[in-house]
Amino acid sequence: MATRLLALGRAEATLLKRNKTALYVALLMPVLMVWAMHSATAKLDLEKTGMSANEASITGAFGFVLLFAVYQNLSGAFVARREELVLKRLRTSEAGDAEILAGSALPAVGVALAQCVVLVVAGAAWLHLRVPARPDLLIAGFVLGVVLFVALAAVTATGARTAESAQLLSTPLLLLSVAGSGVAVPLKVMPDLVADICELLPMTPVVELMRGGWLGTLGLYETVGHLATALAWVVIAVFAVRKWFRWESRR
Template sequence: MSTLTTPLALSVPARKELSWPAYARGQFLLSWRVFWRNRRSTFIGFLLPVLLNLVIAAPLRDKEIGGVNAAAYSTIGFIGFTLVTSFINLLNGVVARRDDLVLKRLRGTEVPATAIFAGQFGAAGAVVLLQVLVLGGTAVVWFGAPLPADPLLFLLTLTGGFLLFAILAVALSGITPSAESAPMIATPVLLICMFASGVVAPLSSMPHWLQGPAHNLPLAPVVETLRTAWFGRGFGTESWSSAALPELDLVHGWQHAATALLIIAAWTAGAAVLGRRLFRWEPRHG
């Protein structure tokens, strides 16, 4: 009797020794390995923004917009675009894990639900940081951009934008029937964010009746504030033919960014509410 109960008795405290950070770390390492082993996720989630930036930004090196180099302007826009490609991979990952019953099995263990998503979000966030280093380095070294004028505002905006799109990925997984159908959900989001959020060109180049709605899309305020934080100028009203935007000190930079940060916060809150209503731990089919 004692030989049977002793291993069991030892195993219970051993499980209790695992903390929330340990569970989250395990999910992080798993998501990290899966990301880099999957060629599709590596291309979309890491290489796509970098390659698109080289193709689109390089020809703009001799132009200027809002008082800054247009190629650097576009490159900072693509830093915002990395959040969209991260959204696509998170959406695919959550749906695939749900359909493979991984989420259902994890839900039945002692692993906290928050640790499951913290690990996935952490791995996706680490990829975004790598892309920021690559794209930011390109802007500074190749296109002659200055270092960020307000690193704190830049990091806050990047973090807020990442959380917005990560939570949105979890929410929209609830209406995604399967991993195969995930592109039907992800592609429209990608295209709208790519062409209607000021990633490549200022929103003023769009038809006038579209500019107002475009400014309130989830990515537009992120891109606008990333540029304000990086260049220290009040972006949002620039155009290809406009004069240089005035430089802002730190206080006025935050004041200029306040509205955009509120829009990001509102979208994040809406995505969280949507996620609570739509997210499923089990497959939608069968």
């Protein structure tokens, strides 16, 4: 199984390197978004959040990485491989459905992991942020986020006919996550009712786990709540993929 996953990952990495637009979006868009949002975050009243502007923007950057490097990138990639009949041919091999999707996602996940590591190192070394207080929660948030957004990318690809239309279909969730999941604006800055609603969004528990894992701000009750919400979204997304994902070309 591991050999098949690595082989699929190498093939997808080659295709990703050839697609310069997708590669630039995966690598550069999170950096540009963090830079653009930092100045806006600095103007917020963050006193009751217990975070500085640097802490809010850098920990929110984890969300940008997952959204652009994983979700939006893979939404288009899954559609492109389906329409090129790559997925259909792979299903005739020994690889199972989950292996095909996981192997195809490996390069994007690798890019996301590298960017998250750079964020942690840069935050601690250059911005003088505290060392991650709960690495276990940081890792748990990343793993749950990867599984969730790989699955959501596959769900989004189901409704798209072309890679370009997949980018459009992924935009609503992307914008909603940026605006309401604590990526750009921490939940504690929002009105209570709005924050309670935003806690139910797919990205929110992932960002809160990774942010709380770095800053050490999550209690047991909050940790369990975010883990449960993230796992519930993972179950829903995986169920949707198993039920509705299209392996045949829509042409």
